[in-house]
Amino acid sequence: MPLQLDRGGLPLNCSSERALELFNKALHASLSTNESFIQYLREACELDSGFVLVHCMLGSFWLSSSTPPSHPNVSTHLEAVKSPDPNLTSREKAHIAAMQVLASGNRPKAAEMWRAILVDHPKDVVSIRLLFYACIDLAEFMLMRDYLAAVLPWWTEEDELYPFILSYYAFALEQTNQRDRAEHLARKALDLQKKTPWAYHTLSHVIEEERETVSGVEFLTSSRENWKGSYLNGHITWHLALYYLDQNNFSELFHEFDTVLCSLLEPDDLYGLVDAISLLWRLNVAGVEAGEERWKKITDVCAQHVENCTFTWFNLHVMMSLAHGKVSESAARLVLAERLLKSISEYAKSNTSTDCKVADVVGVPVGNALLAFGKGQYSEVISLMLPLKYDLVKLGGSWAQRQVFSVTLIHAAIRSKQLPLALALIAELRAMKPKSRTLDKLYKEIKGLCGTMEQGPIRIVELP
Secondary structure: EEEEEEEOOEEEEOOHHHHHHHHHHHHHHHHOOOOOHHHHHHHHHHHOOOOOHHHHHHHHHHHHOOOOOHHHHHHHHHHOOOOOOOOOOHHHHHHHHHHHHHHOHHHHHHHHHHHHHHHOOOOOOOHHHHHHHHHHHHOOHHHHHHHHHHHHHOOOOOOOOOHHHHHHHHHHHHHHOHHHHHHHHHHHHHHOOOOOOOHHHHHHHHHHHHHHHHHHHHHHHHHHHHOOOOHHHHHHHHHHHHHHHHOOHHHHHHHHHHHHHHHOOOOOOOOHHHHHHHHHHHHOOOOOOOHHHHHHHHHHHHHHOOOOOOOHHHHHHHHHHHHHOHHHHHHHHHHHHHHHHHHHHHHHHHHHHHHHHHHHHHHHHHHHHHHHHHHHHHHHHHHHHHHHOHHHHHOOOOOOHHHHHHHHHHHHHHHHHHHHHHHHHHHHHHHHOOOOOOHHHHHHHHHHOOOOOOOOOOOOOOOO
């Protein structure tokens, strides 16, 4: 079988020109965050059942989405490469090995293997894409920053994939606190290609952390046509809803939830569920009523995941969906929440993946804390979560996403009347988001209450 060249100019084995064309389309679609890349890969696989890189990209994608190896979406591709052709390229063999390691449950090791592929093949789009999302799930943003810094010099502005890779790098810089440079590169990516979703996403983070959220609303609503057709539509809408939350603009927030986030809810889309749950939980802990109908749309889907714990980050969001409001008044949700705790505990002990240790160290106590919040046991929330404050990064996700736990701690401290602790937690988060209206208002309210406590006023020096 003659070797062909892929979109990055790298050799591969493929017996069908049409399959290769579809594969190259899939590479472009995967970087531009277009869901069509899955369909392109499936069609390529039908045309050439021996197309190794198609099998590896599809199998690794589904495994990265916490699909178990026994599921047909994964097992089909694992089986297809079980006895590989000895004439495969070293890159193809390396991708097979990485997918097999990922199937064993060792995502950090798979990430190392994709990084090694990129050292030898910096234009390997498959590895660029898979490693990027693995870094998000593992919160390995320094690794993300460094591997993208290493591959970028091999790409030029004339290449149509360059803006997308540049936007990946911009996001990595933002997550490693290099926000000025992140903003510069994100805007450069947009100058090259207006429809670069990760550039808009990166700028959403920069605005949330450094600017007035009014400017964030203006930015995202004015550019919506350029990102709403991408896989990031729901997540960028989540950022827009957070801006509205900061402004106490609940009518617009619920409009975004009802028309976008809720419409995207699917049992297999774990990340879409996380966005919807996280938004409503932030309202829940702040005492803002979202309406049981909105919650029910989420809990009906999440109930399907109670017995199937494979990803601690997602499992804890499922707990939020079950523990909202006064969970003790809902026998059905309480039963499901307790079953979920048991499932997380069993998963933690199963040692079926590296995430099991995360479930053991963080997942079990935080899951109990979230349920305690729903039961009104706010001091218990503090006891369980506060010692883990600096371990929450192990759950993965971006800093903005993990703030849901910081907000939970703050409101648990307020509700349990531990006001000095609440003030300290607010001050810590406010230092990272100095333009936040909500945090500023809450800070002043709690500071005033602390000043009336028995031990006398607490002297607080304002940050510059």
